Amino acid sequence: MSQTSALIDTLKRQLRAQGYTYADVARWLELSEASVKRLFADKHVTLERLEIICDRLNLEFSELISAMHADEQRVQELTQAQEQRIVDDRELFLVAVCVINGYRFEEIHHQYRLSEVQCIRHLLTLEQLKLIELLPSNRIRRRVAANFRWRPGGPIQQFFQQHIATEFFQSRFDRDTEKLMVLNGLLSQAGSAEWQQIMQRLANEFHALCERESNLPLQQRFGTTSVLAVRQWQSTLFKDVSRTAMPNKRPNETSL
The missing domain is CATH 1.10.10 (Arc Repressor Mutant, subunit A)
Structure with a gap:
C-alpha cells in the first residue's frame, strides 16, 4: 500500500472514530457528497483539503502521520x-x-x-x-488492521468451508435481515480484476460500518456474516453437455 493510500485510510478511520460522515466532509470542503466519496475512493485528496479536514478534527497533520504509522504496525494476517x-x-x-x-x-x-x-x-x-x-x-x-483477513486457504478458511459454509447456506434468505444475490455474466481478465476491486471496497465499507456501530450496546447488534465470492467456474451439472472446458489454471477466487 502506498503512503498516500495509507494516509487516506487513516484519515477515514479518524473521521469514523469521531462520528463524522462523507456529508460532513462535503460541507467542510464545499463539495457534493458524491465528489467527496470519489476523492476518498481515488485517494486524490490535496494537501490543502487534508489540512481543512484535520483542522475540523482538531488533529495536527503530524498526529495524522503518527496515527498512520501506528496503523501500519497492526496485524494484517496471521501465520x-x-x-x-x-x-x-x-x-x-x-x-x-x-x-x-x-x-x-x-x-x-x-x-x-x-x-x-x-x-x-x-x-x-x-x-x-x-x-x-x-x-x-x-x-x-x-491490534488488528482494518484490512485484517484470515489466510486465503489457511486453517481458519478451511474450517469455515468444511464446517460452516453448508450450514450458512441452509436458508431461504427471505427474511428482512438476509439477502442472497447470485450474479452470472461474462467478464474478461481485466473485468474480473475490476469487479474484485469493487468487492474489496464493499468489504471495506462493511468493516467501516461495524466500526461506526461499535459503541452501540451489544443487545442492539447482531452477529452478521457476509460472503462475497467470485470465481471462473462452471457447474459440473452441465459438464456432459458443454462444448468448451474452463481453463485448467487455478480459478480466481475472492472471499470474505
Missing part, C-alpha cells in the same frame, strides 16, 4: 501456525472471533459459557499472538 493454534482450540477460536469483532471482556463472559478465568487465559494467548493487548480491568485493545 499458518498461528491460525492452526487458534482453530485447534474451540474456545480460543470463539474468543478470537469475538475480540476481532469488537466484543468487550464482559460481553464475551456474559454471552458465552466461559468463566472469567477461561476468558483471561484465552485473551492472554491472543495477546501472545499479537492480536490484542490486554489492559488493566480486562479492557481489550485490538
Whole structure:
C-alpha cells in the first residue's frame, strides 16, 4: 500500500472514530457528497483539503502521520501456525472471533459459557499472538488492521468451508435481515480484476460500518456474516453437455 493510500485510510478511520460522515466532509470542503466519496475512493485528496479536514478534527497533520504509522504496525494476517493454534482450540477460536469483532471482556463472559478465568487465559494467548493487548480491568485493545483477513486457504478458511459454509447456506434468505444475490455474466481478465476491486471496497465499507456501530450496546447488534465470492467456474451439472472446458489454471477466487 502506498503512503498516500495509507494516509487516506487513516484519515477515514479518524473521521469514523469521531462520528463524522462523507456529508460532513462535503460541507467542510464545499463539495457534493458524491465528489467527496470519489476523492476518498481515488485517494486524490490535496494537501490543502487534508489540512481543512484535520483542522475540523482538531488533529495536527503530524498526529495524522503518527496515527498512520501506528496503523501500519497492526496485524494484517496471521501465520499458518498461528491460525492452526487458534482453530485447534474451540474456545480460543470463539474468543478470537469475538475480540476481532469488537466484543468487550464482559460481553464475551456474559454471552458465552466461559468463566472469567477461561476468558483471561484465552485473551492472554491472543495477546501472545499479537492480536490484542490486554489492559488493566480486562479492557481489550485490538491490534488488528482494518484490512485484517484470515489466510486465503489457511486453517481458519478451511474450517469455515468444511464446517460452516453448508450450514450458512441452509436458508431461504427471505427474511428482512438476509439477502442472497447470485450474479452470472461474462467478464474478461481485466473485468474480473475490476469487479474484485469493487468487492474489496464493499468489504471495506462493511468493516467501516461495524466500526461506526461499535459503541452501540451489544443487545442492539447482531452477529452478521457476509460472503462475497467470485470465481471462473462452471457447474459440473452441465459438464456432459458443454462444448468448451474452463481453463485448467487455478480459478480466481475472492472471499470474505
